[in-house]
Amino acid sequence: MTTRIVDINTKGLSKSFGSIVALKDLNLEVNKGSIFGYLGPNGAGKTTTVRILSGLLKASSGNATVCGFNVNSQRDEIKAVTGLLPEAPGLYSKLSAVEFLEFIGALNDLSGSTLKNRIDRLMGILGLEGRQDDLLESYSSGMKQKVLVASTILHEPRLVFLDEPTSRLDPAASALVKELILAMAKETETTFFICTHMTDFAEDVCEIIGILNEGILTALGAPQGIIDDAQAKDLEEAYLKIVGGEVDRESLLSWRK
Ligand SMILES: Nc1ncnc2c1ncn2[C@@H]1O[C@H](COP(=O)(O)OP(=O)(O)O)[C@@H](O)[C@H]1O
Numbered sequence: 139m140t141t142r143i144v145d146i147n148t149k150g151l152s153k154s155f156g157s158i159v160a161l162k163d164l165n166l167e168v169n170k171g172s173i174f175g176y177l178g179p180n181g182a183g184k185t186t187t188v189r190i191l192s193g194l195l196k197a198s199s200g201n202a203t204v205c206g207f208n209v210n211s212q213r214d215e216i217k218a219v220t221g222l223l224p225e226a227p228g229l230y231s232k233l234s235a236v237e238f239l240e241f242i243g244a245l246n247d248l249s250g251s252t253l254k255n256r257i258d259r260l261m262g263i264l265g266l267e268g269r270q271d272d273l274l275e276s277y278s279s280g281m282k283q284k285v286l287v288a289s290t291i292l293h294e295p296r297l298v299f300l301d302e303p304t305s306r307l308d309p310a311a312s313a314l315v316k317e318l319i320l321a322m323a324k325e326t327e328t329t330f331f332i333c334t335h336m337t338d339f340a341e342d343v344c345e346i347i348g349i350l351n352e353g354i355l356t357a358l359g360a361p362q363g364i365i366d367d368a369q370a371k372d373l374e375e376a377y378l379k380i381v382g383g384e385v386d387r388e389s390l391l392s393w394r395k
């Protein structure tokens with residue numbers, strides 16, 4: 139029997155901004171090497187959670203460990219072993235993909251043949267070999283996002299936070315990013331924590347899903363379990379039942395009356 143290793147463990151984790159309770163009493167375990175999907179509508183508290191767990195923001199109360207390090211007292215250690223793709227990342231458009239990744243590698247103390255080999259390997263996984271020396275400004279949004287995901291995993295973090303990795307992408311570009319995540323999950327032992335409000339993405343990619351609504355974790359489990367519990371036909375219907383966002387077609391069309 140293999141021992142289960144927990145990469146994220148939170149106990150009563152909470153965060154308030156003044157009178158706004160962004161995250162309330164989060165208790166969550168994410169296993170090492172798994173793909174966890176954090177679903178919820180805008181303003182649910184997903185980004186707040188990621189910012190606390192990646193060492194960028196202090197919790198108001200509660201505690202958590204990430205890769206064995208304490209989020210309240212070991213934030214530098216957490217930053218060293220994790221990667222973060224923020225919601226609205228920046229990218230240097232006057233660099234080529236290789237130059238950009240060399241720059242990010244240097245920031246993470248990578249150099250020489252180690253860095254070159256990793257970049258070559260990522261370019262292969264990304265399917266960007268032929269375009270790697272073109273300026274990023276000539277890339278499509280899906281290709282840019284793949285380069286950003288690559289820059290997040292370049293230092294081979296044990297755990298990667300991806301905050302809405304496909305929200306600004308068209309379906310074809312989303313599919314590329316999805317392929318990349320699945321390829322990486324297969325080839326490495328990386329743990330993924332992915333925020334999304336896209337149920338189809340979560341259903342395709344994530345082994346365990348947590349649904350956050352108004353700062354409260356309201357469902358947790360494998361996609362099929364959540365679907366069964368909600369007596370829904372798919373994850374989208376389950377999600378809408380859980381977050382109470384069922385589209386009221388009558389009221390949508392009421393302007394016609
Ligand atoms: N720095 C901040 N100051 C004040 N309120 C914030 C701040 N960051 C987030 N919030 C509020 O906390 C809630 C959760 O936001 P967020 O974590 O960004 O949600 P999500 O990522 O799920 O869309 C929202 O009501 C948001 O307005």
Ligand SMILES: [Mg+2]
Pocket residue numbers: 184185186225301
């Ligand atoms: Mg967010």
